[in-house]
Amino acid sequence: MDDAVRFCLLAEQVKVEVALFSSYAWSGRTIEYHRAQIRKFHDFREPTVGDEDKLADWPATKICPVEMSRDRLRGALLTRCREDRIEPPKTTRIERVLGAAETLFERNFTHRTLNRLSFDAVGKLEELITAPPPPPAATSDDSASAQAAAEPEGQSQAAAAHEGGRRAFLQELNEDPGSFQLDTLLAEIVKLGRVEAIGLPATLFAEVSEKVVAGWRARAMKMYPSDFKAAEVPVRVTLLAALCHVRQAEITDAWSSC
Known part of the structure; x- marks a missing residue:
């Protein structure tokens, strides 16, 4: 979904003109202040480093064993954030969390598989x-030189x-x-x-x-x-x-x- 579609949907939800989004400051103190207000209103909080570690552990143990699609992992992670009332990390951080989850799952999965094999x-x-x-070296016995x-x-x-x-x-x-x-x-x-x-x-x-x-x-x-x-x-x-x-x-x- 591109930004234009997102803006149209959001404008419809909050009952404002779509054109207003083009003039909004999407970085700086204004948006940070507004985001803080939104978090407070919905009883959400910003993610911490500890939250990201937990968010990586959860898909590694619960989702990766049954799902390999990165899109579905991402959707499950965002759902988990909503359930825990945590503001989702930025896109780059989400991808890092998903990468860490996949790496953790692979390590646990492969070591468990190896340990189960005789x-x-x-x-x-x-x-x-x-x-x-390689075959053993030839003998140096002169009497068997042809055979060697x-x-x-x-x-x-x-x-x-x-x-x-x-x-x-x-x-x-x-x-x-x-x-x-x-x-x-x-x-x-x-x-x-x-x-x-x-x-x-x-x-x-x-x-x-x-x-x-x-x-x-x-x-x-x-x-x-x-x-x-x-x-x-x-x-x-x-x-x-x-x-x-x-x-x-x-x-x-x-x-x-x-």
Whole structure:
């Protein structure tokens, strides 16, 4: 909503000419005095630094677990200000509060997810984007020099194939299988077995909505292995877990509907 529309609506409410708004001093002592009068009349108060901290904590624990839209977070924050009879912070401060809330939620969410996963499950998730260790160095035994010269090449090929298999599976998790025919259904069953073998707990994302988990899955689908590696461990593991969790649910739902 632009300023012209706001002025028209406000003019209609207070029964004054719209043209008067263009001559009003929107900064300085006059507006500060009028705002103080309005706050007193409606029994509101100015926000403090402590209020902003509380306003960031509230959406981080109550709204962010079920909603990812910044516009809806902003609307919920403004509603909270009205309920607490606090004058909403300025636009720039509101955006900072919302940013702090999202950061706090992400930190709590990713650490909780990591703590709920077993060491083995974390390792299997990491394997999706981590290259296998290099093959051992060749032996210096003269009697086996020919064999030693051949081993690194063969081991390198095996390691490359192993890494390719891991990353191919990561790519498969990102792909839409299309219409479920017999061949694709059998492939999805195999994929389901591999996802289930990771060992994600059924209650891994119990405190957040499916919309939020789907949002993290969508974020993961846009990332390359190098992007995952650059992320902090809790964030990386949560992204990979969300990707596998949603894909597992999709395959299970498709299988049950056949």
